[in-house]
Each structure stands twice: as C-alpha cells, then as structure tokens.
Amino acid sequence: MTVGFIGGKFLPLHLGHVYAIVHASTIVDELYVILSHSELRDRELCQDTKMNYIPAPIRLRWLSQLTKDMPHVKVISIEDQQDNDNYDWAEGAQLIKGKIGKPIDYVFSSEIQYNDIFKELYPNAKHKLIDPMRSQVTISATTIRTEGVFKHWEFIPDFVRPYFVKKIVVVGTESCGKSTLIRNLAKLYNTTYVAEYGRTLCEELGGCDGIMVKEDYQRIAYGHKMEEFKAIEKANKIVFIDTEAIVTQFYSNLYNDEHQAILDEIAKLQDYALWLFLEPDVKWVDDGLRVHGEESAREQNNQHLKTLLNKHHIDFRVLNGNYENRLKEAIQYIEKVVQ
Secondary structure, eight states, rough: EEEEEEEEOOOTOOHHHHHHHHHTTTTSSEEEEEEEEHHHHHHHTTTTTTSSOOOHHHHHHHHHHHHHTTTTEEEEEEEEEOOSSSSSHHHHHHHHHHHOOOOOOOOEOOOOGHHHHHHHTTTTSSSEESSSSSSSSSOOOHHHHOOOTTGGGGSSSTTHOOOOOEEEEEETTTTTHHHHOOOOOOHTTTTTOOOOOOHHHHHHOOTTTTTTOOHHHHHHHHHHHHHHHHHHHBBSSSEEEOHHHHHHHHHHHHHHHOOOOOHHHHTTOOOOOOOEESOOOOOOOOSSSSSOOSHHHHHHHHHHHHHHHOOOOOHEEOOOOOHHHHHHHHHHHHHHHOO
C-alpha cells in the first residue's frame, strides 16, 4: 500500500487544486488531502486583495465534496496559530505525520522550491511535482485573490461557486414592479432568481382574501429561504431575490396585525450584497391578490416598510420612476457589487 499526501490552504479551492488532487489519487493507494490553516495566516493572505477570508470549515467542506466519491482519498484538517513570516515547517510536518499515522511514500505539490524542505522533512518520501508550470490549469489561488473570483469564474468548481454568489434582493410593497424587475435582471445577467414565495403559498391556498393565518408567514419565510438555496446552487455569479423576511414581517403586520419575533430572528441571519427598494410610483395592478390600491394606502404601507428596514439597519438603494429608469438604475448599482 503506497501512501501520499497533498496539502494546501485552498484559499480558494480552484480547478488547479482539483487537477493536482485527482492526479495524485491515481498514483498512490491511499491519498491524504491536508487542509493546513491558521486564521491569522490566512487573513494576512487575504488582506489588500479582492477576496475576503474564507473560514476553514468552508474549505474543508469543499474538499469533502470533491473527494466524497473517492474512497481511497481522505481529507484532514490541521490547524496552527502561526503567521506567514514565522511558519514552522518542521512542526507542521510532525502534525501531518501524526495525523496520517503511517509511512509516507509520496509528497505531492506543484512547487519546485519545496524540493529541499520536503527532502529534509520527509526523507523517505518522493516529492512528486504535478503541473508545476501551471500549463494544464493556468491559474493560482494568489491570482484569484488578487484579481477577484468573478474574473476567474471558469476556474471555480461548481460546488464551490455558491459560496461566492452575490445575493441581490428587491423589496417593496404591493404592485411596485418587483417581480418584473427581477425577471428582467435575471435574463440580462444570465442567472437565476427567486420569486416571491408568499404569492406561491397564497395561490396554493386558493388566493382568497383573508385566508392567511399567523403560521403561514413562518412557512413563507422558511420556504423562501429554501428557494434561495436552490437558486444559488445554479446561479451565475449573482442571484436576484424577490422579497425576504422583513417584507414577510410587513405583510404579517398588514394582513394579520401580528409582529412575529421569529421573523425578526430570520431577518438577522440574512446576508445580501445589495438591497433595492422600489417606490410604489408605477401603476397599481389588480391581480386578484392585491387589496391596497388607493394612493394614500400605498404611501402609508411604503413608509411602514421603510421603517421596518431602518429598524434592522438595512442600507437600501431606492429605485423610482418608470420601468426603464428602474432597470437602468438597478444595473448601475449591481455593476458596483460584481466588480
């Protein structure tokens, strides 16, 4: 039984890493993939780059997803508290040897400069280089961090991409053009969107005015989040979302006179890259489910929703005017987010 390992920070995991791991797995009977991480060291690497620090459990999950159908490949996490300038290679080697717990025949990497240190630390192992010139996969994690993930999207594995997807949510009261805007934006950016789940549930219940009960808004919030997860899995860099938990709270207040603490808790967990708020200054359309078409009611509801958003300290961007103007302004805000 031949044993080997390949290590790295995988910050982020890219197709060059994938090629190296798959290649190495064909050479030995048992391969260990070592995630070597230190929050201090890894945060230093991400400083002054276009990529934020990625927690180790996220990277460990990526490696697990990559190798889950490779029974002879095992993923190991090794943590230390050192920075980049004072990393102790000998201590790291001892931790790796202890975790593997058996003689190591191969040490895999893509770095020629590791020859001497690996010969010293793993004298009985062969240092096997895989694509050291980056000719097979022309990318490095340093380049991705420096230039941004979206610039090198083609090198990011499908199961890694959801972590980086930017979530853009569109909010507003009845008949302000949310569904039209997110559908149009999704078409323009060739990506997915999440429709308003409350409408879906209401239609399933029959769509009759006055049938919503307190528990329905909780179902809406949970159901909407599940639809978000599905859309993110298939998204192309960004995903557009029609309403969220604060708007669901707004409707719970409006239709059932209920302010629900659980909806506030869900709202606290939300993480959107951009909030677009649509003013109700387009023509009100009676679609059979809407009931607040009077101008005074529309403005009152509009202010109520803004108050809720402000209580949650949401920094939203206001869009108004005709549909063309809204689309143009939305694109301007979105381009700043996806740079």
